[in-house]
Amino acid sequence: QAKARGGSALHFYSQQMFDAFQNRLALEADLKQALLQGQFDLHLQPQIRFSDRRLTGLEALLRWQSPSRGMVPPDEFISVLEYAQLMIPVGYWVIEQSCQILANLQQQGLADLRLAINLSTAQLNDPELPAFLDKMLKLYPQAAGSLEFELTESLLASNIPDTIASMQQLKARGFRLAIDDFGTGYSSLSYLRQMPVDIIKIDKSFVFGMLDNQADFDIITSTIAMVRKLGLEVVAEGVETQAQAKTLQQHACDIGQGYLFSRPIPSNELVSRIQAGLDESGRWR
Ligand code: C2E
Ligand code: MG
Ligand code: MG
Ligand code: MG
Numbered sequence: 001q002a003k004a005r006g007g008s009a010l011h012f013y014s015q016q017m018f019d020a021f022q023n024r025l026a027l028e029a030d031l032k033q034a035l036l037q038g039q040f041d042l043h044l045q046p047q048i049r050f051s052d053r054r055l056t057g058l059e060a061l062l063r064w065q066s067p068s069r070g071m072v073p074p075d076e077f078i079s080v081l082e083y084a085q086l087m088i089p090v091g092y093w094v095i096e097q098s099c100q101i102l103a104n105l106q107q108q109g110l111a112d113l114r115l116a117i118n119l120s121t122a123q124l125n126d127p128e129l130p131a132f133l134d135k136m137l138k139l140y141p142q143a144a145g146s147l148e149f150e151l152t153e154s155l156l157a158s159n160i161p162d163t164i165a166s167m168q169q170l171k172a173r174g175f176r177l178a179i180d181d182f183g184t185g186y187s188s189l190s191y192l193r194q195m196p197v198d199i200i201k202i203d204k205s206f207v208f209g210m211l212d213n214q215a216d217f218d219i220i221t222s223t224i225a226m227v228r229k230l231g232l233e234v235v236a237e238g239v240e241t242q243a244q245a246k247t248l249q250q251h252a253c254d255i256g257q258g259y260l261f262s263r264p265i266p267s268n269e270l271v272s273r274i275q276a277g278l279d280e281s282g283r284w285r
Contacts, residue, residue: 204238
């Protein structure tokens with residue numbers, strides 16, 4: 001019907017569709033304000049090496065404290081940022097903030113920590129990204145060996161040569177690369193072999209089920225074995241129980257991240273929470 005009327009005006013098939021559209025526009029407008037008014041924050045979640053229980057690094061996770069909506073989780077706004085072409089500017093903010101956090105940690109005597117940043121496909125394909133990163137490295141030279149970028153499997157689905165070229169630009173600057181949410185997307189093992197990737201993060205949905213569900217257990221243990229055979233590091237996300245941690249360690253998973261070790265920590269509490277989390281011998285409690 002809407003099509004039959006032609007023209008360039010937007011036509012809505014139902015009240016629900018209209019409401020959804022309006023909500024979306026309001027959310028976009030609020031997100032633009034969020035960036036201008038400094039309503040974003042980073043929370044940092046510890047990553048622990050199973051073999052010696054040391055803190056190896058942190059993942060930066062974006063948080064939005066909206067004055068009208070309260071704390072909005074990223075799953076509700078990242079896709080809107082992407083759609084509204086705001087992910088690139090917000091991503092720049094995330095990267096600069098992460099560099100500042102790293103510099104601050106090093107000042108407090110917490111050197112050698114890695115910091116992992118999530119990167120959307122639009123950000124990886126952004127032609128300005130390399131120049132922006134070079135600017136950051138001039139301002140924060142210590143970030144080079146410490147920053148890590150997490151990419152999702154979905155970007156392995158198309159345009160492999162361009163993706164690999166963009167990844168190589170990051171590798172050339174000394175950054176490590178991880179594939180996030182591994183097992184949920186389309187990644188083919190042959191592509192994985194061609195990718196300049198250092199780390200595989202097994203999706204938390206497999207970890208949640210691994211002790212109750214034989215299929216999840218098999219996926220986890222065979223993924224760990226394969227990743228290690230490729231010479232890559234393997235991280236399990238969503239580790240919530242000691243039993244999961246023990247089994248992951250037994251199957252030679254390198255690193256764990258999850259509520260068992262810590263929830264994501266607000267940036268202003270980071271140093272004190274890390275200091276409280278480490279015992280005298282530097283092991284995570
Ligand atoms: P992700 O990168 O896979 O991050 C892991 C998510 O799992 C985080 O959700 C984290 O809080 C949650 N998590 C960690 N351990 C546990 C656990 O033991 N149990 C449970 N139930 N959850 C756990 P969060 O912070 O809500 O972020 C959701 C997603 O939003 C991230 O998934 C990432 O894809 C995206 N995201 C977050 N920050 C950024 C960002 O700065 N840039 C981009 N492009 N995406 C981001
Ligand atoms: Mg991630
Ligand atoms: Mg993940
Ligand atoms: Mg995820």
